[in-house]
Amino acid sequence: MKTVGNDLVRHQLHENRKWYLGLGILLTLFGIVLLVSLPLATLSAILIFGALMMLGGIIHIIAGLKIFSGTFRILWLLFGILYFVAGYYAFKTPAQTAVVLTDLLAIFLIIAGAVRIFNAVLFKAVQGWGWILFSGLLTLIAGIVILKTPGAPFWVLGLFLAMDVLFQGINYLSLASYIKNDVPKSSADI
Template identity: 70%
Template sequence: MRTVGNDIVRHQLHENRKWYLSLGVLLTLFGVFLLLSLPFATLSVIFIFGVLMMIGGVLHFIAAFKIFSGGFRWFWALFGLLYLAAGYYAFTTPVKTAIVLTNILAVVLIIAGVIRMFNALLFRVMQGWGWTFLSGLLTFIAGVVILISPDAPFWVLGLFLAVDILFQGINYLSFASYIKHQLPKSSADE
């Protein structure tokens, strides 16, 4: 038994399916393009990082002088300055920024892998602990490989961006297909 609310949602999803399909195709193509040009994708990540840091710096300055008063104001202003400096550094030295960010990512992966493996060993009595251990081991190995690869800063960050965009595109394509094949049309569509 269908309700009017479900019919409206189904109708709206079917009406917007072409948009999901179009967005899926565009994101998938863009993801493949980025996979084929990882240095460009990495450079894009660095510039996005720089822009976000600059925006963060401006917002910290606004907060420092519009929201806070007294001694806290200067802490926020200092954070704003640090954010602006990081953004400026990213724009003026993108290769060095890629190296720094890639090394930070590698260290975080190594630490996360060790913690995950340690947790798995602590919970050996629970079913599935081996999968958690394997996940931690693979994360640890990925971090080590990234850290010891001399050319990693030129492809790792771009790979993360490309894979994310590619999977977002595939997600939208799957959703559009689900709407078409699995979700029955509302009585308003028929």
């Protein structure tokens, strides 16, 4: 019974291989374009962030008016207004928003790196603790470098977006390649 389900999934993957291949090519190209133009990628990330925050604000306000009552209504309306204002601020002042978000990211990386280093010290008796320490040091250094680099707000967020899009494209290309090399059973056997 389980193999019939697996065969059906394999058959569906083969039917849609060209879509995975096309999406992989498109995302990989977009990732490369974003890597070449990191300020544009950062601006895109900020504008998407702003638009999603404003949309989230509208949804919170609608939910506050339609679904909730009493204190919950007030909280949902307040959150909706705050989301909308934050999104509007991001949309209207993308450079300032990039600075704020990059600084927050750097601070998060510094804290995460310090926590990993602390965990490495705690797990020093466990084999592989050095990798935890190495990871913590890299994360801590990345946070400090981002925080101390004056131009970082204009490329860091774009780099994260570009790398994500690029690796998603490579992932789809790998899936399409795997599907091509995996010979399915005929649909009559399913």
